[in-house]
Amino acid sequence: MMRRGTVIHSLFLETNPRAVAARFFALGAISFALGGLLSLMMRWQLAFPTYSPQVYNATLTMHSTIMVFFVVITIVFSAFGNLLLPPMIGASRVAFPRLAASAFWITVLALVVLLGGYFAPGGASASGWSAYPPLSSLSPDGLVAQSINGQTLWFASLILFGLGSILTAINLLTTSIVFRDRARPLFGLPLTVWSIAITSVLVILSTPALIVAMVMNLMDLHGLSSFFRPADWIIASRPQPSAGGGVGLLHQHLFWFYAHPAVYIMILPAMGMVSDILAQHARRTIFGYRTMVAAMLAIALLGFLVWGHHMFQSGMNPALGTGFALATMLIAVPSGVKTFNWIATLAGGRIEFTPSMVAAIAFVSMFVIGGLSGIFIASTPVDVHLHNTYFIVAHLHFTLFGGSMFGIFAGVYHWWPALTGRSLSVTLGRVHVIATYLAFTSVFFPMHILGLYGFPRRLSEFTHYESLAGFMPWQRFMTVAAFVLGAAQLLLLWNLLRSRVRRASTGT
Amino acid sequence: MRNWILPTNHSVHGEAFDTLFLWIFWIVVAAGVLVHVALIYCIVRFRISKSPAASAKSGSIPLEITWTVIPAIILAGLAITSRSLWKDYHTSSMVAAEPVRVLVIAQQFKWHFVYPGPDNLLGKYLHFPSPGDSQWPTDSDGAGRGFRGVAGPAALDPTEAEIAIAAYVDQVNPIGKDFSDPAGMDDDWQRVPDRPMIVPAGQIVEVTLLSRDVIHSFYVPSHRLQMYALPGSLTRVRFQAKTISHRREAVGDARIDLPVLLFDSPLVRPFESLRAASARLGVSPVELRSRLKESGVELLEVLDTPFDIFCNQICGQGHYTMQSQLIVVDADVYARWKKAR
Numbered sequence: 001m002m003r004r005g006t007v008i009h010s011l012f013l014e015t016n017p018r019a020v021a022a023r024f025f026a027l028g029a030i031s032f033a034l035g036g037l038l039s040l041m042m043r044w045q046l047a048f049p050t051y052s053p054q055v056y057n058a059t060l061t062m063h064s065t066i067m068v069f070f071v072v073i074t075i076v077f078s079a080f081g082n083l084l085l086p087p088m089i090g091a092s093r094v095a096f097p098r099l100a101a102s103a104f105w106i107t108v109l110a111l112v113v114l115l116g117g118y119f120a121p122g123g124a125s126a127s128g129w130s131a132y133p134p135l136s137s138l139s140p141d142g143l144v145a146q147s148i149n150g151q152t153l154w155f156a157s158l159i160l161f162g163l164g165s166i167l168t169a170i171n172l173l174t175t176s177i178v179f180r181d182r183a184r185p186l187f188g189l190p191l192t193v194w195s196i197a198i199t200s201v202l203v204i205l206s207t208p209a210l211i212v213a214m215v216m217n218l219m220d221l222h223g224l225s226s227f228f229r230p231a232d233w234i235i236a237s238r239p240q241p242s243a244g245g246g247v248g249l250l251h252q253h254l255f256w257f258y259a260h261p262a263v264y265i266m267i268l269p270a271m272g273m274v275s276d277i278l279a280q281h282a283r284r285t286i287f288g289y290r291t292m293v294a295a296m297l298a299i300a301l302l303g304f305l306v307w308g309h310h311m312f313q314s315g316m317n318p319a320l321g322t323g324f325a326l327a328t329m330l331i332a333v334p335s336g337v338k339t340f341n342w343i344a345t346l347a348g349g350r351i352e353f354t355p356s357m358v359a360a361i362a363f364v365s366m367f368v369i370g371g372l373s374g375i376f377i378a379s380t381p382v383d384v385h386l387h388n389t390y391f392i393v394a395h396l397h398f399t400l401f402g403g404s405m406f407g408i409f410a411g412v413y414h415w416w417p418a419l420t421g422r423s424l425s426v427t428l429g430r431v432h433v434i435a436t437y438l439a440f441t442s443v444f445f446p447m448h449i450l451g452l453y454g455f456p457r458r459l460s461e462f463t464h465y466e467s468l469a470g471f472m473p474w475q476r477f478m479t480v481a482a483f484v485l486g487a488a489q490l491l492l493l494w495n496l497l498r499s500r501v502r503r504a505s506t507g508t
Numbered sequence: 509m510r511n512w513i514l515p516t517n518h519s520v521h522g523e524a525f526d527t528l529f530l531w532i533f534w535i536v537v538a539a540g541v542l543v544h545v546a547l548i549y550c551i552v553r554f555r556i557s558k559s560p561a562a563s564a565k566s567g568s569i570p571l572e573i574t575w576t577v578i579p580a581i582i583l584a585g586l587a588i589t590s591r592s593l594w595k596d597y598h599t600s601s602m603v604a605a606e607p608v609r610v611l612v613i614a615q616q617f618k619w620h621f622v623y624p625g626p627d628n629l630l631g632k633y634l635h636f637p638s639p640g641d642s643q644w645p646t647d648s649d650g651a652g653r654g655f656r657g658v659a660g661p662a663a664l665d666p667t668e669a670e671i672a673i674a675a676y677v678d679q680v681n682p683i684g685k686d687f688s689d690p691a692g693m694d695d696d697w698q699r700v701p702d703r704p705m706i707v708p709a710g711q712i713v714e715v716t717l718l719s720r721d722v723i724h725s726f727y728v729p730s731h732r733l734q735m736y737a738l739p740g741s742l743t744r745v746r747f748q749a750k751t752i753s754h755r756r757e758a759v760g761d762a763r764i765d766l767p768v769l770l771f772d773s774p775l776v777r778p779f780e781s782l783r784a785a786s787a788r789l790g791v792s793p794v795e796l797r798s799r800l801k802e803s804g805v806e807l808l809e810v811l812d813t814p815f816d817i818f819c820n821q822i823c824g825q826g827h828y829t830m831q832s833q834l835i836v837v838d839a840d841v842y843a844r845w846k847k848a849r
Contacts (some may be wrong), residue, residue: 041772053825134739135722137822142616142824192594195656230740232634232684234615237674239636245740248723282554284562291572300615313725314736315717315743318598322591329587333580339543340575344552348563353555361551368543373584379532379590381597385514385732388820423582438614453515454729456820459828 012105013209015097021083022419023104027073031066031111038063038103040486043443047460047472047479048067057126058140058150058458062114064129068262069161070111072404076269077203078103078165081172081196083419084273088193090181095174096167100475102230110160117150117157125154128458130259130325132312133228137220144235145221155218169203172196187290194293195272198300202261202268206304210258213251220246227251252314256307264303266400268296269339270407273362277410278342281357282349288341293343295334302331312386321380328378335371339364355429356414359406359454362437366402370395373448386463388458393449397444408435409492422499431492442481446474457469515729517693518815518836520748521602522732524593532586533626572835602746607714608707611695612682614717614724614737617826619714620683621705623696623849631692634684634718637661637676639669655680683720687716696849704833708842709752717743736821743791748838749836754809759800762808764793769809769841771848775799778848779811809841 010019041059044053051059059459069404086094094100117124120142125131130155176197180189229244279286286292308316308324340363373395377383379474384466386392409432417423455468462468464474511531517526524631553559596602609631611622625631637645642662644655656674659670677684682699707713717726717737726745734746754769762768764782771778772822775796776785786796800808819830837845 011524044775053828055827057822091534126825132723134819138722138824194804230738232636233632233739234636234677234684237677237682238670239638239673239677247740249741270809282562283556284564285566287565288567288572290566313734315738321594325590325594326584326587329583329590330580330582332578336539336579337572337576342570343543343546343550344568344571346547346554348559348564348565349550349554350556350559351551352556353551361547365544365547369540372540375536375586376529376532378596379528379586381590381732382529382532384525384597384734385529385729387734388727452513454727454816454818458819461828464828465816465818465831480623487520 005229013101017082017094017097017100017102018088020104021081023080024074024079026109026151027104027108027111028079031070031074034115035063035066035071036486038066040482041205042304043479043482045460046262047476048461053460054123054126054141056126057458058117058124060124060458061125061128061154062117062133062481065114065125065158066111067127068115068266069158070107072266072400072408073165073262074107075408076167076200076266076404076411077196078107080192080269080273080408081168082192082202083415084192085172085176085196086179087330088190089176089179090184091175091179093179094171094183095178096171100171103164103171103342105162105166106159106160110157110164112260113153113160114157115228116408117153117255120150120153121147121466122149124153127151129252131217132153133220133248134233135218135253136217137229139233140238144238144296145223152218155214155221159211159214159218159340162207162214164248165203166207169200169207170289173200173204173317173408174251176200184470187293191275191286191289191292191296191368192269192272194268194296195268195275197471198296199268201266202300204267206258208258208259211252213254213258217251219482244424249311249314251318252333253307253310256310257304260307260310261300261303263399264299266404268299270363270404270411271296273411273414274363274407275338275342275345275501277356277360277414278364279349280414281342281360282346282351284345284349286336286341287344292338292341295337299331302327302334306331307376309383312383323378325378332371332375332378335367339368341370353430355424355433356410356412357427358433359410359413361405362433363403366398366437366440369445370398370400370402373398375439385454386451388456389451390447390455390457391455394447394451396445397440403439406436407431409436412464412492412496416496416499420499424495424499424503428491428495428498429437432488435488436490438479443478443485446478450474514679515566516748517730517732518751519731519733520750521593521597524562524596527734528589528593530584531589533544534645535586539743549645555731597746602712602713602748603712607712609714609716610704610705610707611716611718612726612737613720614819614823614830615720616824617684617819617830618701619704619705619726619819619830619832620698620701621832622683623706623815624691625694625696627691629691629696630716631689632686632774634720635686635691636684637673639666644676645681645687655840703796704814704835706835706837706842706845707749709749709836709838711716712748713745714744714746721822723821723822724819724823724830727818728815730815734820736842741818749834750815751836752838753813753815753835754811755813756797756836757810758809759808760799760807763812767811767814769811769845770805771845773803773805774798775803782808809837811835 122139126140127136139145216227226246228240228246228248229242233240305327309328613620639661641660643660719737719739727734767779768774786793814833817832
């Protein structure tokens with residue numbers, strides 16, 4: 001049963017990195033469908049109030065948790081990393097094949113634990129993906145935790161996920177250092193390699209903060225500690241015990257110390273792949289190779305210095321706000337440099353509009369919009385008005401969907417033939433990318449305008465506010481666009497399935 | 509332009525914030541348009557059918573330096589301007605010897621507004637009985653009657669003590685007022701919050717924020733104001749309101765569906781509309797108007813521009829209901845309101 005060649009072996013014991021990558025892709029795809037369905041539930045609620053506030057809050061929490069961890073980080077880093085790094089550096093093997101393979105199963109367990117929240121008392125976690133205590137020190141139904149509940153499982157899931165991602169990173173980083181074919185010069189390697197290696201460092205250095213924060217929250221949730229529980233804490237009129245009193249801001253520092261580099265974990269591999277794809281499909285070398293490497297290093301380094309910009313309005317010491325704001329403004333510089341280099345790569349090229357190229361160009365467009373909206377909120381005074389509004393929702397979706405997901409689309413279209421030996425329909429691919437681009441913009445661009453008006457995020461029924469009720473036509477428009485966006489992804493699914501069903505030669 | 513993109517600003521510090529916003533706006537729009545024009549140009553001009561040979565240029569150091577340094581200068585400039593406005597907002601420009609003080613205590617899912625008395629000092633809050641107390645806190649207004657002389661929570665078994673404390677908190681003292689604190693003796697607070705936040709126009713208001721349970725965010729977009737209310741620590745923010753929320757109208761013509769700022773009349777309750785008051789009294793609005801005139805009220809302050817207060821940090825199921833209003837009043841009305849308290 002355990003012999004090579006059997007299903008059991010290939011599912012559980014195969015440590016070939018391509019197989020590991022394929023599993024991560026499958027996990028990411030399933031998670032994308034789940035996270036996408038949850039987002040459609042959210043959009044439905046906003047247009048046609050149907051669900052209870054607890055269901056809405058749980059849906060928004062689970063949507064973002066699944067998308068950030070089980071879709072974007074999983075695909076852009078774990079899947080593409082395992083797939084692309086070894087061949088791109090000419091490695092004969094990876095450093096820790098069994099570690100890499102086990103990272104996948106740990107990630108699967110993490111997802112199962114997360115989804116288990118739906119069956120736990122109180123339902124799935126409902127305190128937002130940032131899980132600020134003391135709200136996240138309560139069961140999702142708002143009561144003091146009496147037993148394992150959806151919030152417990154949420155914290156446990158991220159501990160597992162964090163562990164899995166660290167194992168993947170250790171493997172990829174060590175492989176890139178030790179097993180690089182020395183005949184390939186360092187500054188000749190594809191930018192994808194640089195991006196994966198740098199991202200691995202980000203994962204290793206930042207994820208421990210997440211794990212620590214999750215453990216501390218778990219203990220607080222079950223009344224074993226008061227890391228974040230304040231003194232004189234009253235829930236439903238009942239004082240809660242908390243020895244000595246804790247500080248909720250500490251969670252925010254720990255969480256964002258991870259979660260800000262996490263967004264660079266999500267974008268850097270996409271940037272690396274887009275660089276290689278743009279160059280290849282413009283039939284030339286990338287413009288400014290060394291600068292592109294330097295820019296990625298700068299983004300990674302600065303990425304550790306900006307976490308406080310998520311906390312400008314939290315009551316943190318305003319002097320700290322200044323330092324974080326300066327670093328946040330400056331991190332736009334290397335991102336801008338990369339954008340100009342991408343455009344310079346297209347200029348003077350011979351551009352072939354393969355689906356991967358179309359996706360890469362769409363990436364540049366949307367990542368730029370997302371990055372530019374970030375400049376508003378990098379300014380601490382402007383952030384006073386925009387923090388926690390729809391403006392933030394627009395910004396994060398333009399960078400993470402418009403950026404990372406389109407980078408994933410570009411990578412999938414580009415490397416699917418290499419992974420599977422099958423080719424994809426070019427027309428279907430172009431239609432998918434363009435339809436997604438247009439539908440996505442329709443859903444998320446209006447959110448900038450809502451946010452500027454002062455429309456708070458995470459409101460399960462905004463019509464409760466007379467001043468906001470007038471935005472219902474906007475919300476309905478965005479909901480329709482979101483369903484179109486969801487439907488457009490079926491084109492990609494069909495394209496992928498179709499290639500497996502029909503035997504087609506590998507063209508590109 | 510600023511009013512087209514942003515909601516009208518009604519605070520003093522908001523002017524400079526909005527100016528900075530507009531600078532950023534135009535820089536961002538210019539950059540965004542530039543990038544997209546360049547992208548579109550490239551994909552049209554250099555598509556494979558129109559581009560016989562690819563450039564061999566692998567980079568250009570002068571270009572890299574230019575497009576690194578220029579954005580860096582612009583962004584550093586924005587960061588420096590942001591810093592000085594931010595510092596102002598939190599420290600220097602809003603110093604007043606005696607600001608108008610308001611204490612905002614957030615709880616799931618309502619806002620309490622506590623105003624200091626003539627001493628302009630706020631007392632201590634969020635002190636709750638604990639199961640080990642041998643006595644219930646004494647309160648100054650007798651509402652704790654049911655708890656006076658009764659043995660404290662320590663005399664009860666743990667479950668009963670918890671229930672008794674919950675009853676005390678709910679019925680007597682939801683914001684944990686420390687009745688023994690002299691500074692708080694004259695504070696104006698409510699057991700059940702049912703009033704908006706009232707501040708005078710043209711004076712610096714210092715808002716102190718506390719939370720009873722989880723993190724909430726006190727958000728007033730019309731005044732470019734936002735600050736988290738944290739359980740376990742206090743936060744503070746200052747602002748100065750420019751626009752008043754009310755308009756003076758003659759009793760005979762005053763709009764009847766809007767709340768009225770009358771604090772000392774037996775006919776109309778504070779924040780009640782004329783229509784609601786007349787319904788409550790069982791008279792017609794016309795009759796109410798003439799009764800008001802008879803009682804010497806010729807002019808009414810009609811509340812036509814209240815400002816929204818939102819909770820802007822997810823705080824549980826009722827987060828979307830956690831709403832209140834900021835009412836900005838002129839000196840006249842403010843004096844009358846303080847007198848009536």
